[in-house]
Amino acid sequence: MRSVTDIRGDFPIFSQHPELVYLDSAATSHKPESVIAGITNFYRSENSNIHRGIYDLAAQTSAKYEAVRQKVASLIGADSEKEIVYTSGTTDSINLVAHGFLAQRLNPGDEVLISAMEHHANLIPWQMVCKWRGAKLRIIPLNAKGEIDIKTFQGMLSDRVKMLAVVHISNSLGSINPVEEMISEAHKYDIPVLLDGAQSIAHVPVDVKALDCDFLAFSGHKMFGPTGIGVLYGKAAYLEEMQPVRFGGDMIRLVSYEDTTFAPAPQKFEAGTTNIAGVIGLGYAVDYLAAFDRGEIHKRMKELRAYALDKLREVPEIRIIGQSDHCSGIVSFMLGNVHPHDVATFLGAEQIAVRAGHHCTQPLMDLLEIPATTRASFSIYSQEEEIDRLAAELKNIHRFFS
Amino acid sequence: MNPRLKELYQSVILKHSKEPVNYEKREEAGQHLDAYNSLCGDRFHLYFDLKDGKIKDLSFHGYGCAISKASTSVLVEFLEGKSLEEAREMAREYLASLTEEGKTDELPEEFEAFGAARDFPGRMKCATLAWEEMVEFVGKD
Numbered sequence: 175m176r177s178v179t180d181i182r183g184d185f186p187i188f189s190q191h192p193e194l195v196y197l198d199s200a201a202t203s204h205k206p207e208s209v210i211a212g213i214t215n216f217y218r219s220e221n222s223n224i225h226r227g228i229y230d231l232a233a234q235t236s237a238k239y240e241a242v243r244q245k246v247a248s249l250i251g252a253d254s255e256k257e258i259v260y261t262s263g264t265t266d267s268i269n270l271v272a273h274g275f276l277a278q279r280l281n282p283g284d285e286v287l288i289s290a291m292e293h294h295a296n297l298i299p300w301q302m303v304c305k306w307r308g309a310k311l312r313i314i315p316l317n318a319k320g321e322i323d324i325k326t327f328q329g330m331l332s333d334r335v336k337m338l339a340v341v342h343i344s345n346s347l348g349s350i351n352p353v354e355e356m357i358s359e360a361h362k363y364d365i366p367v368l369l370d371g372a373q374s375i376a377h378v379p380v381d382v383k384a385l386d387c388d389f390l391a392f393s394g395h396k397m398f399g400p401t402g403i404g405v406l407y408g409k410a411a412y413l414e415e416m417q418p419v420r421f422g423g424d425m426i427r428l429v430s431y432e433d434t435t436f437a438p439a440p441q442k443f444e445a446g447t448t449n450i451a452g453v454i455g456l457g458y459a460v461d462y463l464a465a466f467d468r469g470e471i472h473k474r475m476k477e478l479r480a481y482a483l484d485k486l487r488e489v490p491e492i493r494i495i496g497q498s499d500h501c502s503g504i505v506s507f508m509l510g511n512v513h514p515h516d517v518a519t520f521l522g523a524e525q526i527a528v529r530a531g532h533h534c535t536q537p538l539m540d541l542l543e544i545p546a547t548t549r550a551s552f553s554i555y556s557q558e559e560e561i562d563r564l565a566a567e568l569k570n571i572h573r574f575f576s
Numbered sequence: 577m578n579p580r581l582k583e584l585y586q587s588v589i590l591k592h593s594k595e596p597v598n599y600e601k602r603e604e605a606g607q608h609l610d611a612y613n614s615l616c617g618d619r620f621h622l623y624f625d626l627k628d629g630k631i632k633d634l635s636f637h638g639y640g641c642a643i644s645k646a647s648t649s650v651l652v653e654f655l656e657g658k659s660l661e662e663a664r665e666m667a668r669e670y671l672a673s674l675t676e677e678g679k680t681d682e683l684p685e686e687f688e689a690f691g692a693a694r695d696f697p698g699r700m701k702c703a704t705l706a707w708e709e710m711v712e713f714v715g716k717d
Binding site: 512513514515516519520522523524531532536539545546570574575 | 577578580581582585590615616617618639640641642643696698699702
């Protein structure tokens with residue numbers, strides 16, 4: 175893998191803010207120059223709507239927009255670009271499956287399984303659909319280390335379960351879930367599985383064929399792309415079965431005043447003028463990410479977490495939340511009795527960007543009996559010196575509040 | 577360590593967050609307000625009774641950051657025993673003191689300490705959480 179210094183050179187934010195210690199990549203990653211330039215160039219030289227114009231510019235933009243599907247398909251090992259639906263992000267992708275796929279299949283008495291570490295985006299859509307359809311949302315418990323309790327999970331599987339939706343890497347704990355095993359177990363009961371790849375897509379190898387997941391949801395902005403664009407991968411048969419949930423232009427085949435037939439997947443899910451510049455930007459982000467070996471990125475994330483754990487252990491009264499041996503580049507912690515928001519304000523005043531709060535995993539915080547955590551999260555441009563500054567400032571904060 | 581931030585915390589906030597005024601649950605109280613910030617999860621319950629038009633036996637309980645806890649403690653300290661009209665006036669003064677325009681030289685030290693939150697806009701809600709809930713109760717006018 176290239177040196178961190180070299181990689182940081184790809185990201186203009188660091189030259190714009192030389193003092194910035196950015197430890198908030200789980201919230202959003204920074205964008206390399208190639209993505210920024212690609213979007214700028216799109217608006218400067220290529221802008222037009224897609225699938226409508228018959229002039230050259232429109233045809234070229236349409237082709238470029240569609241070509242990004244193939245890039246995404248290659249990145250995640252999908253069979254075909256037809257299995258790639260553009261959405262506005264992970265949340266939108268999950269909502270689409272909950273409403274367009276599950277709602278029609280779910281009957282009173284059925285069950286949906288999620289884990290106790292899901293963020294709100296992979297909880298509320300299922301919770302709502304279950305309420306509407308009289309089904310039951312069941313929560314797979316965690317063990318003391320913040321890992322999915324596999325034995326209990328196996329016991330929860332039955333013919334009543336109509337969907338399993340699970341996060342690949344927890345945004346609150348950093349745990350990497352044994353999703354291959356979970357998917358394989360679920361498939362024994364023909365349960366479709368959605369994988370929330372928001373935190374994993376840029377940090378570990380993600381191959382939908384190897385994983386055999388039925389759906390994969392992720393966002394562009396956590397993989398060096400722009401905000402407001404995301405992807406839903408779905409196995410072709412399931413996407414064909416799924417109903418569109420937004421209706422309008424460009425997703426139709428034939429329309430009369432009396433009735434409408436829809437275009438095939440993935441177009442039937444993409445009503446109206448979509449986020450064209452977002453898709454173009456996503457294409458550049460895929461190019462950027464694909465130039466790395468994600469196995470090596472994973473190795474680097476583990477190194478950074480191990481380094482951070484060593485450094486943070488020198489801080490008095492620090493308590494690491496999430497102790498799994500299988501973790502990515504996320505470290506959540508509590509500093510004595512100091513509230514995470516107070517910690518984050520003091521860190522922010524020293525140009526150290528972290529996230530503090532419940533990380534949109536309120537039920538998990540309730541389970542752990544803590545109001546919130548402070549979270550440091552890493553990416554390919556993160557460096558040990560940033561962790562050193564974090565640890566040094568945490569010692570100051572601890573002293574101040576003692 | 578940022579001097580403005582130290583100032584914000586040192587003068588009043590650390591004291592009040594460590595030794596909050598009337599920090600106790602009083603489920604039997606006649607009035608019960610729930611100051612909750614759904615964005616961060618901070619939540620304080622205010623307990624009091626209304627006797628002869630005055631706020632009596634005001635206490636609070638809950639969890640949150642140092643700023644939200646201290647600002648709630650200051651609220652309890654200042655509004656205990658006040659009439660609804662006095663409470664309304666004081667809450668108005670407190671909330672105004674957190675804006676550039678509302679600053680005056682005659683504020684209690686406890687109020688001025690939170691004025692430093694002006695430099696940290698992300699924390700403004702922490703300084704106003706319980707006060708805004710009280711304003712809802714006593715009325716804005």
